[in-house]
Amino acid sequence: MLGGYFDAVRASRASQEVRTERDALLKRADRRTDLKQFIPCDSKDRARAILITAAMSVLGMIPYVLMMLIWFFVYHESFAQSIISFFGFVALGAFFLLGSTKRAMGKDRPWMWWFGVVWLQAAVFGTIVGFFLYFRSLAYYWKYEEMRIYTNVAAAQDSSSFGDGSMFLFSEDTRLDAMRSVGYRSRWTGETFCVAPLTDVSMSQANTISFFAIGEGCCTPRAEFLCDDADDFTTRSALRVLEPEDVVRPYMRWAVQGASFPKYIRAVKLQEATYATKAAIKPTLLIWTKDPIKVKDSFYHSATEICIQVSLTYFAVVIISVYFVSWKLIPRQKHEGVIRH
Numbered sequence: 001m002l003g004g005y006f007d008a009v010r011a012s013r014a015s016q017e018v019r020t021e022r023d024a025l026l027k028r029a030d031r032r033t034d035l036k037q038f039i040p041c042d043s044k045d046r047a048r049a050i051l052i053t054a055a056m057s058v059l060g061m062i063p064y065v066l067m068m069l070i071w072f073f074v075y076h077e078s079f080a081q082s083i084i085s086f087f088g089f090v091a092l093g094a095f096f097l098l099g100s101t102k103r104a105m106g107k108d109r110p111w112m113w114w115f116g117v118v119w120l121q122a123a124v125f126g127t128i129v130g131f132f133l134y135f136r137s138l139a140y141y142w143k144y145e146e147m148r149i150y151t152n153v154a155a156a157q158d159s160s161s162f163g164d165g166s167m168f169l170f171s172e173d174t175r176l177d178a179m180r181s182v183g184y185r186s187r188w189t190g191e192t193f194c195v196a197p198l199t200d201v202s203m204s205q206a207n208t209i210s211f212f213a214i215g216e217g218c219c220t221p222r223a224e225f226l227c228d229d230a231d232d233f234t235t236r237s238a239l240r241v242l243e244p245e246d247v248v249r250p251y252m253r254w255a256v257q258g259a260s261f262p263k264y265i266r267a268v269k270l271q272e273a274t275y276a277t278k279a280a281i282k283p284t285l286l287i288w289t290k291d292p293i294k295v296k297d298s299f300y301h302s303a304t305e306i307c308i309q310v311s312l313t314y315f316a317v318v319i320i321s322v323y324f325v326s327w328k329l330i331p332r333q334k335h336e337g338v339i340r341h
Contacts, residue, residue: 045330052111052326057319060118063089064126064314068307071130076142086127093120111329118322129310135255137303139247144239144296155198159210159284167292168211170236173201176213176288180275181225184267193260194219194227195267197277198286210280212271213288214241214264222274228289238286239295261285 067086075082096116100109147166155174162168181196196219198211215227229235243261244253268279289295 045327048330049323049326052329053319053323056111056115056118056322056326057315060115060322061122061315061318063093063119063123064311067123067126067130068311071134072138072303072307075130075134076139086123089123090120093123114322114325114329118318122318125314129307129314131255133303133307135248135252137299137306139256140242141296141299141303143242143247144299147240154202155200155209155211156203156207157210158208159280160282162284166240166296168238168240168286170198170238171200172236174198174236175200175233176225176230176235178225178230179223180271180277181219181223182267182271182274183219183221184263184270185221186263191263192217192219193263193267194225195264195271195285196225196227196230196288197271197279205277208278208280209283211238211284211286212264212268212279213238214267214285215287216260228287230288232290235288235290237290237292238288239292241285241287 067089070082070085074085093116096112096119099105100111100113100116102108144166148164149167149169150162150165151169152171153162153168153174154171175198177197177199181194183192183194185192194215194217195212197209198213199207199209203209213225213227213230215225215230218227218230219225241261241264244256247256264285265283268283271277272279287295
């Protein structure tokens with residue numbers, strides 16, 4: 001009797017649980033469920049995102065490209081034109097930002113706001129990169145282009161007579177006196193700054209030395225100089241090493257690549273003290289090379305290579321960033337579905 005009673009109770013509970021689960025399933029069958037979150041992005045949205053990315057990236061890079069061209073070809077001739085161009089780009093970027101609001105144009109335009117951000121960022125970044133390239137390399141290149149070339153120069157001549165000279169071809173009797181070279185070692189950086197005098201057959205120990213070949217980390221402390229083409233005894237040409245004041249205005253000296261020049265002057269002083277020679281009050285420092293034109297052009301090529309590397313990296317970052325932003329600009333369609341069980 002008791003066994004039959006318990007069986008009846010278990011059967012009743014099982015029947016009640018089945019009804020409860022069935023009622024829950026029926027309720028879910030009547031409920032409409034938004035399936036948007038479960039449906040993957042279709043190819044049309046992806047194509048729109050790619051088109052938006054391409055348009056905003058390419059057009060947004062215009063200020064960057066133009067600022068690079070200005071730093072390479074315009075700034076050394078016209079400072080005013082360069083400044084006007086920069087502020088013109090900034091003003092146009094500000095217009096995009098302000099024009100994107102409903103208050104300004106009667107309708108919110110998110111794409112215009114993001115385009116303004118890309119535009120302004122490109123203008124500012126192009127200015128910063130161009131500033132670095134110009135004052136580290138291009139300023140020297142353009143200054144060399146403006147200066148003159150002198151030939152048949154004797155080492156005994158006063159270098160102040162060739163203040164506007166960038167490249168020199170010395171007389172056949174001029175030689176690099178490596179036996180009277182010195183290496184000045186910086187106590188702060190450990191770098192060695194090398195100098196060696198240029199002499200000719202007419203000079204004696206008492207003559208003032210006006211020209212010194214220089215180099216970094218290419219000599220021993222005394223009597224050995226292996227910088228550039230010093231080991232080639234047929235070398236007779238050189239490129240002048242420019243001082244910061246030769247390249248830019250006094251208030252911009254901090255920006256140019258001239259920090260090593262004073263250390264070479266200290267090396268010249270050490271050479272005087274070591275060999276009892278007499279250097280000119282303002283000696284001319286030279287890069288002793290068989291091809292001074294190539295050395296001059298290296299300033300331009302160096303700036304170009306850095307520009308290409310930085311630009312490609314920057315463009316890649318812009319494309320990736322804009323691609324993620326573009327998905328926010330695509331209007332979403334509502335996808336609904338019905339689940340029935």
